[in-house]
Structure formats: C-alpha cells, structure tokens
Amino acid sequence: MKKTEAGGLPLTTVILVTYNSGADLEQCVRTLGPSEAFKVVVVDNRSVDDSVDIARRLQSEGLVARVIESPTNDGFARAVNRGIESSDPGGLFLLNPDARITGSDLLRLVEKAQEDPRIGILAPLVDSGPQVPTLAAGKQPRLWPLFTHFTGLARAFPRVQVLRGRHLYREHHSYTQDVEWVSGCALYLAPAARSSVGTLSDRWFMYGEDIELADRVLRHGFRVVLDADVVATHEIAASVNAAGSAVSTMWAENTFDFYVWRFSPGPVRRFLWRLIFSAGLGSRALLLAVKSARSGPSAPAMRARAARFRRFAGAVWTTKPAR
Structure with missing residues (x-):
C-alpha cells in the first residue's frame, strides 16, 4: 500500500462527484487545501454548467489530481466507482461538493481509523444547519428503529439503547459512537474495509448506496463509527436542487427498496x-x-x-x- 510522508498514513483518495456543482466545487476543494496525504479525484456526471472548467482550473493549481468526465449521467454510485477504479490502493473519502471539511480534519479521521483496524467506516459529525435536528447517522431502516424514530420514543428516551432510532438526534447524541450507517456526503472508508467490500452498489441512481455500503462493512466484521470530534458541514438540499425534481422522492423510494431487498420482509x-x-x-x-x-x-x-x-x-x- 502506498504510504505518504504525513506520519506514515496510507494515501487517501478523495472522490468528488459533480453534477452542475459549479457553485460549490471550488470552495469545497479549497477548504480541503493541498496535502501530500490525500489526492482529489473529481468525477463529473455530464454537467452542463462550468463544473468541469472549475475542476480543470483547480487541477492546474495542483488542488485536484484527476478529472474524469463521464459520457453520461449514470448516477452517484457509478460515478464514485469510476473514481475508485482510477485510484491508488489506500483509503477512500467520499465527499459531496456541497459539503465542507478541512484537510487537517480529514487526516484526523485517517489517523483515528489507522489506530483501530476494526474501523471500516469513520465519518465526521455532519452539521446541516439549525433546521435539521437529526444527525446523518443512526440505525438501519428496519421496522423497529423506524417506529422509535417517528413516534418520538428515540428522542424522548435517548439513553435507552433499544429505543435508538433511524436517525440520531443532535441534542442527545453528538458524541463519538458506533452506528449502523452514516451519510455518503462525508465518509472515510479504511483501506482494509475497501479491500473487503469493493465498490458501491449501483442498484440506485442516487440515495441508498451509503446505507448499503455501511451494512456491507458491518457484515464483513468492521465497525462503522461517527466521530463527533471532527465536524463537516453540508448544505443538505444543494445536490438535490442541482439534480432537479426527478430525484425529489428517490430518498424515500430507495430507503424502502433497500429495506425490502436487504431484510426480505x-x-x-x-x-x-x-x-x-x-x-x-x-x-x-x-x-x-x-x-x-x-x-x-x-x-x-x-x-x-x-x-x-x-x-x-x-x-x-x-x-x-x-x-
């Protein structure tokens, strides 16, 4: 495995999938900044705005290592997989263009994952603003966690483990802990877990692939951890707005599809x-x-x-x- 000079850390490939992301891409990449410990790969899903031009300019500045232009918009997972197939061995960090995390915070995740070989996925606490009370992490969408979440039991009794719901609530659960899924908007996949689970499922055009990946990582014996000591921000509606109304219900549809597919109810x-x-x-x-x-x-x-x-x-x- 290729090592970097940053404390002997494994090289991390940051994969950014863009689709009409020109308004967000530059700030995202500049927030990461330059580093020898990671390289940024931008995979563009046939944008019609200036996303590719911005990515190429950032590449000329040394902030982006590679720009991959997909001939068609085949969805998020297939774009990520194109980035994975072109990357070096090592860890992967999935990052949305409308999310922000500093390079130093990314390396904190890599260091923590390296300290515990049982960690397969490590994600920052994602702050989506005061209007979103839940964290982008929690239990898999089985029937009981769904029930405790939507009835308010999970929020009313935060210390009762059996009542943990589909989403964790920021007011009760903003601490480092093991979870069953985290959002793919900012997610570190450790090298060993990457070798075990391979690429993302392309069953869905958009949404669903992150909970499926976390489930697969858990089934391979690794941990999925939410690290509250590292914070990323995410403008939660930006990618949906860019993609248009056609994806407006995919989150709900694909969550149900995953539940049926994975748990056979x-x-x-x-x-x-x-x-x-x-x-x-x-x-x-x-x-x-x-x-x-x-x-x-x-x-x-x-x-x-x-x-x-x-x-x-x-x-x-x-x-x-x-x-």
Missing part, C-alpha cells in the same frame, strides 16, 4: 413500514404547515419542507422494489 411488515414512514413524515408536514402560518419570513422555507415531506410520504406507496 413479508407483506405485513412492508405495509407497516410504509404506514409508519408515511404517517411520521405526514405528521411533520402538517406541523410545519401550521407553524408556517405564524412564522413570518421563514414561512416559505417551512412550506417548502412540508411539501417535500408530503412527497416522501406518498412515494413509498407507489414504488415497487426491484428484485
């Missing part, structure tokens, strides 16, 4: 999963709609979130999981 459990998911998001949409009536300048944002929740709630009833 029968018809009753499928129905209960859909019911809990849609009732939970539907109630949140209703609460936001009520709050927006007396929220002044923030009312449009609340109404937009409520509309997204309603779309998510309805989408799981129409999607048919693939075999």
Whole structure:
C-alpha cells in the first residue's frame, strides 16, 4: 500500500462527484487545501454548467489530481466507482461538493481509523444547519428503529439503547459512537474495509448506496463509527436542487427498496413500514404547515419542507422494489 510522508498514513483518495456543482466545487476543494496525504479525484456526471472548467482550473493549481468526465449521467454510485477504479490502493473519502471539511480534519479521521483496524467506516459529525435536528447517522431502516424514530420514543428516551432510532438526534447524541450507517456526503472508508467490500452498489441512481455500503462493512466484521470530534458541514438540499425534481422522492423510494431487498420482509411488515414512514413524515408536514402560518419570513422555507415531506410520504406507496 502506498504510504505518504504525513506520519506514515496510507494515501487517501478523495472522490468528488459533480453534477452542475459549479457553485460549490471550488470552495469545497479549497477548504480541503493541498496535502501530500490525500489526492482529489473529481468525477463529473455530464454537467452542463462550468463544473468541469472549475475542476480543470483547480487541477492546474495542483488542488485536484484527476478529472474524469463521464459520457453520461449514470448516477452517484457509478460515478464514485469510476473514481475508485482510477485510484491508488489506500483509503477512500467520499465527499459531496456541497459539503465542507478541512484537510487537517480529514487526516484526523485517517489517523483515528489507522489506530483501530476494526474501523471500516469513520465519518465526521455532519452539521446541516439549525433546521435539521437529526444527525446523518443512526440505525438501519428496519421496522423497529423506524417506529422509535417517528413516534418520538428515540428522542424522548435517548439513553435507552433499544429505543435508538433511524436517525440520531443532535441534542442527545453528538458524541463519538458506533452506528449502523452514516451519510455518503462525508465518509472515510479504511483501506482494509475497501479491500473487503469493493465498490458501491449501483442498484440506485442516487440515495441508498451509503446505507448499503455501511451494512456491507458491518457484515464483513468492521465497525462503522461517527466521530463527533471532527465536524463537516453540508448544505443538505444543494445536490438535490442541482439534480432537479426527478430525484425529489428517490430518498424515500430507495430507503424502502433497500429495506425490502436487504431484510426480505413479508407483506405485513412492508405495509407497516410504509404506514409508519408515511404517517411520521405526514405528521411533520402538517406541523410545519401550521407553524408556517405564524412564522413570518421563514414561512416559505417551512412550506417548502412540508411539501417535500408530503412527497416522501406518498412515494413509498407507489414504488415497487426491484428484485
């Protein structure tokens, strides 16, 4: 395995997938900064803005090692896999263009993962702003964690392990801990885990691949850890806005598809999963709609979130999981 001069750390390849990401890419890469311990690979999914031009300019400055232009937009996982196939052996760090993490913080993750060979995935605590109370980490989307999350049990009894839900709540769980999934917006895959699990599943165009990867890492005997000592920021809607309305319900549809594909529930459990998911998001949409009536300048944002929740709630009833 190729080593770097930064304390003998394994070389890390940072993979950035862009699609009309011109507004975010430069700041993302410059926040990382230059380093001999990692190199940045940009994989562009057929952008129609200036994403490629910006990536090439950053490459000329030595901040990007390689720019890969995909002939078509085949989705997130396939783009990541193109980056993986072109990278050197070592660790991988998946990073969204609308996420921010410093190079020094990235190396802190690499160092911590190297100290414990059981760690397969290590992710920073992702701050998505005050409007997002949950962390981008938690339990796999099985029926019970979904129930405890949407009924509020997980939030009401944060110290009861059996009640941990689909998402962790920032107010209770902002500390380093083992989890069952973390978001692919900022995720370090250690070299040993990479060798064991290979590339991302391309079952989904967008969303789902991170929870599947974490599940596979766990099944290979590694740990998935949320490191609260390292913080990344993520503008949670930026990549969705760039991709357009066609992906607006994919998160809900693909989460249900993964649940059916991975856990093989029968018809009753499928129905209960859909019911809990849609009732939970539907109630949140209703609460936001009520709050927006007396929220002044923030009312449009609340109404937009409520509309997204309603779309998510309805989408799981129409999607048919693939075999």
